Amino acid sequence: MKPRVAVLCSGRGSNMQALVRAARAAADYPAEIVLVLSDKADAPALGIAREMGLRAEAVPAKPFGKDRAAHERALDARLIEERIDIVCLAGYMRLLTPYLVGRWAGRMLNIHPSLLPKFPGLDTHARALAASEARHGCTVHLVTEGMDEGPILGQAEVPVLPGDTEETLSARVLEQEHRLYPAMLAQLAQKISLPGPASPS
Ligand code: GAR
Numbered sequence: 001m002k003p004r005v006a007v008l009c010s011g012r013g014s015n016m017q018a019l020v021r022a023a024r025a026a027a028d029y030p031a032e033i034v035l036v037l038s039d040k041a042d043a044p045a046l047g048i049a050r051e052m053g054l055r056a057e058a059v060p061a062k063p064f065g066k067d068r069a070a071h072e073r074a075l076d077a078r079l080i081e082e083r084i085d086i087v088c089l090a091g092y093m094r095l096l097t098p099y100l101v102g103r104w105a106g107r108m109l110n111i112h113p114s115l116l117p118k119f120p121g122l123d124t125h126a127r128a129l130a131a132s133e134a135r136h137g138c139t140v141h142l143v144t145e146g147m148d149e150g151p152i153l154g155q156a157e158v159p160v161l162p163g164d165t166e167e168t169l170s171a172r173v174l175e176q177e178h179r180l181y182p183a184m185l186a187q188l189a190q191k192i193s194l195p196g197p198a199s200p201s
Pocket of ligand 1: 009010011012013014015016090091092111112113121122174177
């Protein structure tokens with residue numbers, strides 16, 4: 001039995017799409033993507049996922065106001081109902097509380113558009129350009145409580161070229177994200193024990 005994977009997105013969904021494509025492209029890919037969740041009802045990722053034949057749902061954060069853990073309990077409930085084993089954050093732009101991070105410890109991945117520990121947080125491409133970095137890239141890491149801080153599973157590097165803008169550099173990095181993330185998910189999927197977490201008691 002392959003681990004069942006949920007992808008959490010807030011926006012465009014290109015990494016989610018890359019994960020789904022990779023998982024479907026090879027019969028021996030060691031995980032299956034079965035669920036896409038978003039904190040935003042209008043996230044383009046949801047429409048893309050549905051077009052790809054996936055179950056895709058919004059669990060909007062708004063109704064929960066400032067109670068972030070309550071929103072996470074609602075997300076977690078869906079993950080448990082769908083018997084999810086691994087969660088991939090793919091452009092999921094909310095800070096997680098210790099609640100969800102703890103529930104999915106060792107089973108939750110994130111992709112970040114920089115060579116961590118350089119440039120955690122936002123605007124990574126602009127910051128890499130401003131710092132005159134010669135190399136930039138992306139990182140897949142396990143999610144822990146600190147933002148963009150968990151153990152690094154893998155990185156992909158690109159050169160920063162003369163005349164690069166935020167757009168050209170982010171496009172070069174994104175191409176690498178789409179290769180790195182499926183490879184790192186496969187690696188984790190091969191190691192993970194099944195089944196994933198049960199409902200909190
Ligand atoms: C990606 O570049 C991803 O690395 C980044 O958001 C983009 C989402 O694009 N994530 C973060 O910045 C998380 N800190 P996508 O929706 O097309 O995958």
